Amino acid sequence: EEAAFAAFLDQQFMPERLDDPNCENAIRRFEVLQEPLGELFEYQEKHLLDALVRSTVLRAVFSERQLYEVMVNFWSDHFNIDPSKGDAKWLKVADDRDVIRAHALGKFPDMLRASALSPAMLWYLDGRVNKKASASDKPNENYARELMELHTLGVHGGYTQQDVMEVARCLTGWTVQETHRSKLNLGSVEFQPLLHDRGEKIVLGHVIPAIPKKAKPGEIERLGRAELDTVLGIVGLHPSTAKFIATKLCQRFIADEPPADAVSAVAEKFIASGGNIPATLRALFATDAFLTTRGNKLKRPFHYIVSALRATQATTDAGSAIQDYLLRMGHAPFHYPTPDGYPEKAAPWLGTLLWRWNFAVGLSNNTLDKETQINPEKLKASFATEENQMAHLLGRVPTADEITACKASGAPLALLLASPSFQKC
Numbered sequence: 041e042e043a044a045f046a047a048f049l050d051q052q053f054m055p056e057r058l059d060d061p062n063c064e065n066a067i068r069r070f071e072v073l074q075e076p077l078g079e080l081f082e083y084q085e086k087h088l089l090d091a092l093v094r095s096t097v098l099r100a101v102f103s104e105r106q107l108y109e110v111m112v113n114f115w116s117d118h119f120n121i122d123p124s125k126g127d128a129k130w131l132k133v134a135d136d137r138d139v140i141r142a143h144a145l146g147k148f149p150d151m152l153r154a155s156a157l158s159p160a161m162l163w164y165l166d167g168r169v170n171k172k173a174s175a176s177d178k179p180n181e182n183y184a185r186e187l188m189e190l191h192t193l194g195v196h197g198g199y200t201q202q203d204v205m206e207v208a209r210c211l212t213g214w215t216v217q218e219t220h221r222s223k224l225n226l227g228s229v230e231f232q233p234l235l236h237d238r239g240e241k242i243v244l245g246h247v248i249p250a251i252p253k254k255a256k257p258g259e260i261e262r263l264g265r266a267e268l269d270t271v272l273g274i275v276g277l278h279p280s281t282a283k284f285i286a287t288k289l290c291q292r293f294i295a296d297e298p299p300a301d302a303v304s305a306v307a308e309k310f311i312a313s314g315g316n317i318p319a320t321l322r323a324l325f326a327t328d329a330f331l332t333t334r335g336n337k338l339k340r341p342f343h344y345i346v347s348a349l350r351a352t353q354a355t356t357d358a359g360s361a362i363q364d365y366l367l368r369m370g371h372a373p374f375h376y377p378t379p380d381g382y383p384e385k386a387a388p389w390l391g392t393l394l395w396r397w398n399f400a401v402g403l404s405n406n407t408l409d410k411e412t413q414i415n416p417e418k419l420k421a422s423f424a425t426e427e428n429q430m431a432h433l434l435g436r437v438p439t440a441d442e443i444t445a446c447k448a449s450g451a452p453l454a455l456l457l458a459s460p461s462f463q464k465c
Contacts, residue, residue: 049325052107053145053318063103070095077134077159077227085129089374092123092133096373097358097366100346111144111317113342114292116373117381119155119191121164123374127218131160131227132374148285148315149276152191156183156272159216159227165379168216170208171235179208179237186379192275194284203244209237210248210267233257236264246274277315282307288384289320294329295336296385302329334435335464338386341369343465344396348403348457351433352414353422361402361409369395393463400457416453426452434461 051058067073070091072083080088100109119140123132135158143151155161162168165183172179184207189195213236217228238251238260248270251263275281286306290298302324309323324330339347345365349356356362366372369392376382383389402408404416423429430438430446433456438446446452456462 049107049322052105053321055105055108055145058104060104063099063105066098066102067095073133073137075133077131078225080130080133081127081226083130085123088130088133089123092136093363093373094358096136097342097346097362098356100342101349101354101356101358107321108145110292111321112140114289115140115144115151117376117384118288119151119161120376120379120381121158121160121374122377122379123160124377126163127216127227128160128163131158131163131216134158134227135160143317145317148310148317148320149272152276153269153272155191156187156211156268157214157229159229162214162216162229167211167214168218170212170214171232172209172212172237173235179205179212181205181208184208184211187271188275190380192284193278193280194287197278197280197284199244206241206243207271209239209241210243210271212237213264214268231261231265233260233264236260236267238264241267243271243274244278246270277311279307279311282310286310286320286324289324290329291384293324294327294333299329302327335461337465338389339463339465340382340384340389341366341371341392341396342373344463345399347465348400348462349412351462352403352453352457353419354403354412354414356412359409359411361412365395365399396463397458401451401454404451404454404457414453419453430456433457434459435465436461 072080072088072091073095075083096112100113103109116136121128121132121135123129135155139151139154139158139161143154156167159168161183165186166180167183170180170183171177181204185204188197188199188204188207193199213232213234215230215232215235217225217230236251238253238255240250241248248267251260255263283303286303287298289306290303294302305327306320306324310320313319345362348354363372367375369389371382371389371392399408403412403414406413420426420429423432426446427438427443430443430452434442446455449455
């Protein structure tokens, strides 16, 4: 079993080598998601959001690249963007493709930089209006605060309000070409040297020298741009960042309150590997806490629905029926308004149990909609015996009482999908 798990991980850490025809067929209709940045503005924002949500669900349901999709989900929460704000309605498509999916199993510092320069993020957290055009201008600290509190160091990461202000000063001058100003180069990110604060800054004790007053425009631009990388270099692999990321990963894969030794092991590997995400995950999957515990986590609604569709070999187009359930349970992709992303712990999701049970009944009875269907006979045949199917859904050998209850229920599949064991992972 250990060898099989190791082989599975080796495959999952190289998703580009995994053939994924079922997933590719399922998302082929959403070609709009591959459009170049500027051309996204040619489409209605509702059309883009629908394509983004549906493709996200379909990838999670049908992809062989399971770990990759799990990490896409994780980082989408970590770098959350509400696409209802301004031009983010169009730009979030590019952020999902070029930031989250491009770096989900790469290196954290690379993803952090891509996010910092994402036009959708610059829109969402007001980085595009962070400027110092005159002596009276004050920096907009919105992105700087979330960069430190949510993306890197964590709320207890050892920084001060002054550090937030200094980071905001370092990041002045980055702009996004906006729809209400021009139709050329829409969504492109540009650095405007004349909008950059050229004074000295001190970030977490690191002095960033002032740009000389006699510096030529090209030198001002070079030094101003470099301040972004200096800031990201300070916070990206900081010990507080390692602990914060490790804690969140352990909360996702182990328990809402993970053991300290597991968090420490993961944080150490994060630092030692330079933020290499696969190496960090391997350290997590090698901890005793991960290997010896199961069923500690309540599945969030998205995870529950996806796992039910996968486990029952359902067909779906991720249309209105699936989206309605996700919306009712408060967990539709790309619908969370605040930058902290959907909550990880169980408490906020306990009120969704009735909707989960309703979903279990609808799926097992094929009454969700005509596009989301299961084949009960085919499903039953694939497991040879009813007990094998129960073990597959429960994640363990069923007890004699459970077998008796299922057979007597008249709706064994719905009962299993609604069971406490299937609700957890």
